[in-house]
Amino acid sequence: MDAPGNNGLNGTATEEAPQASQDHKSLKYSLLGPSLLKAGQDAVDQRKVSEIIYEVSKGSKFFNHEENRDKVLTEKIKQIVAHKERLERLDLSAETRRVDDYIAELESSRDLTQIVVHIDCDAFFAAVEELDRPELREKPMAVGKGVLTTCNYVARKYGCRSGMAAFVAKRLCPDLIVIPQNYEKYTAKAREIRAILAEYDPCFESASIDEAYLNITAFCDENRMDPQEAVQQMRARILEETKISVSAGIAPNAKLAKVASNKNKPNGQYFIPNDREAVMDFVKDLPVRKINGIGRVFERQLNSIGIHTCGDIYPQRAYLSQLFGDKAYRFLIQCYLGLGRTKIQPAEEHERKSVGTESTFAEMSDPAALRAKLRWTAEELEKDLARAQVKGRTLVLKVKLHTFEVLTRQTVPPKAVHLAQDLYNYALPMLAKLEKEIPNFRLRLLGLRCTHLVSTKKVGLTEFFGITTRKASPNPTPVEDPGSADIQLNDDNENSEPFITSEQPSRDISPKPIDNDLDDRIPPNPADANLAQDSHEPSKPDFWDCPICNRPQAADDRTFNAHVDSCLSRQAIFDVLRESGEDSTNNNSPNPNESRSAQRKASSSSPVVAATRKRKLGAKGTSEDHDPRQRKLFFT
Known part of the structure; x- marks a missing residue:
């Protein structure tokens, strides 16, 4: 038996093949599939393989779908070429300098220390x-059913590869x-x-x-x-x-x-x-298709403007952002320089964007069978979500019709879901709606995916607040009272606030202008003073670092919670004071005293302020006893 790379299987092509080949040249290349560059196929005549795939699939639903996709892509490529021709008539020196600056920036960060x-x-x-x-x-052997998942190297000599339909592979290798x-x-x-x-x-x-x-x-x-x-x-x-x-x-x-x-x-x-020179020599003649992330579609688009290898990227650098967008432009420049990530970490540590499962099957149209398949998919997704310890706020249904058209529908349940029954209940209406909208509804793929994930991991107090525990030294030093210290903002710690799950409601409190000439200090919280004293007790050998002020606090749940509440309130007050202080500075009122008096009068009618004022009454029960330096906060 002869492999396509030698001399066999030529009789399958009809006399019209040369003309068809000319008319569908790009389509035939696309039909070779995404695994064209798989190892073990270097000696295979891919032109003959594409002819065979073209002939055996012609007239099928798959062929019609691929033909339509090819027409859309061909039209898009024409637009890309026309756009490039317009750009060539413009002065792109500024864009060229911008790209060169980006290249210099990337070169300065090149890491050649990792293996x-x-x-x-x-x-x-x-x-x-x-x-x-x-x-x-x-x-020649392959693993799969309707579609091959892999082939051994004997089968690859005949052009068989993963992702290929089994009936096509059988035609290539009976x-x-x-x-x-x-x-x-x-x-x-x-x-x-x-x-x-x-x-x-x-x-x-x-x-x-x-x-x-x-x-x-x-x-x-x-x-x-x-x-x-x-x-x-x-x-x-x-x-x-x-x-x-x-x-x-x-x-x-x-x-x-x-x-x-x-x-x-x-x-x-x-x-x-x-070594930089060795890297640049390697990528210079490397076909762009061999780069992970560049497939059949993007390859054709790049080829249309003269980019076939990574070395071809640099001469076209001024056009990349305009033709393909900023993200693709940056990716291509990194390919030209042979740059990539050096941080390797377990897949579990990567942030999960979604969790999903799908399956391909023979064409199915029976409603009962489709619902059984949907329930099975929901049960599989529940297992995947349990392993990932997440649940999803958005549920996505994916189907592939018998025409190979892929459709997706999504819904947002009132609560995050992870149980199979809930997944099925929320997905079923989407499937039923598609059945009504699409005549002759037949599927060959069905899948479910959860996005906008919420963690289901059980977190303790220390993990919840990001607390680090430290041992008390033999001669412990007093814990500084954060209330008496000046509050400072640290941009490096702007993301260090305690973790709050997305299930918790958010509240928006908008401050009104406040007095600008009062003392900037915020009175210390008595709870913090007691907390500082407690931290000296020998029975408390450990300390927890507060995630807000980073000061060590006694390792006690109640006192630590009180301190965190105080810190959070103090930081919110400080933010209000700072923002309102800027507003007051810009106030050009001819009589500042009158302006402040008017503000006090206007705010006194607010029920929120009245309630706040009652809570602030001292032990003597009169408002006259309160510290005149105390700032007044007015909330709507």
Whole structure:
């Protein structure tokens, strides 16, 4: 049997193929799929593969959907080219200087001190299956059902790849053996591999079930090992202990390591030295499609303005922001410089934006079957939310029609949801509405996703306030009374206020102008004085740092809560005084005393102020006893 890269399967193309190829050149390239650059396909004639995919899928719903997408993209590219032609007639020297300044800024922050490794298992699902069935190693084999999730390297020689429809792969390779997925088996094997990775970087980052990023800088320093030697040792251990081969990329950052791991697949590694010149030489001729984050659509757009490699980005730098937006422009400049992140951390520490699950299936139209699938999806999402310890304020329903059109609908429940029954109840009306709106409603994918997440972790007092505990010294020093100290704002700590969940209601209190010539000091809170005295007691060996004023306080719940309340009130008062003081400074009233008198009279009628005044009466029960230096706050 001949692979497409040699001489077979040419008879499938009709006599009209040359003309069709000319008319649908971009469509044929798009039909090759997102996994075009997967390892093991370098010797495959992709032109012949695209012809076969084109012929076997022509007239299908998938083909019609892709054809429409291609027309939309082609029209958009025409607009991009026309826009660039208009820009070429303008003076863009200022924009060029702005980009050059950004490049200089990035160069000054280039970090070449870290050693980042990207580990990628070779045809992972297929390799795990081959452990149980060794006879498949020399035969074309793939894992999947309607769509392939992976292929072994024998099947890749025929153009088969992940993400390809099984019937198309069968046409490319009639002898292809397709095995259904067994995720329990793959997850168990992944745990074995991760246990080894943790020995080289305990904080390694799992990118997927068969990919991981590691920072081995500390490991190499502690063991006085060369990075290539350390990675070679790691890969050998994984192969020996798990019987799975992995490939690796070693580079100064994660972006380059990801590209490098695909260079010497399977069972190989590639090293990019921590040197600026070596990095620039590597990316100069690197096709932009090989950069993680640039797919088929963006690749075509870049190609239309003459950008095929990372080295082509610099000559076009003045047009990038105007044509693709500021975010894409910054991303491309970083690609040109070979820059990427060096911070590697566990996936659990990344801020989760959403949690979702979806599944693809054969076309389904029966309402009862769709509801059963929706309930199953809700139950799976509940498990995922429980593992992530979050619940969602927004619920999103995603469906793919039999025409391959993808639709999403979302709703905002009155409370954050995480239980399967609630997820199902709020998703069902959205599904029912789509059934009414769309004739001949048939689905091939259904998913649910929660966004605007709220943590469900149980937090103690110290975690809630961000409190750090410190041991009392043998000779403890008195705790300074924050009430008698001058209040200062620290911009560095503007985000250090106690955590408040989004479920708590927010209140907006707008202050009115206040007197400007009174004493700026705020009387000390008696509770704070008592708190300071309590902190000297030998029975209180520990102190908690107040998250507001950062001063140590006695490690007692009641007194600490009282102090935090006092600090919060004092800071709010200070903010009011500062803002109102600025307003009073700008007041050009000819008689300031009259102005202040009018303010006092106007405010005295406020019920809020009256109530506040009653609460402020001293032990003698008269308002005449109150300190004349005390500021008056007026709230609406």
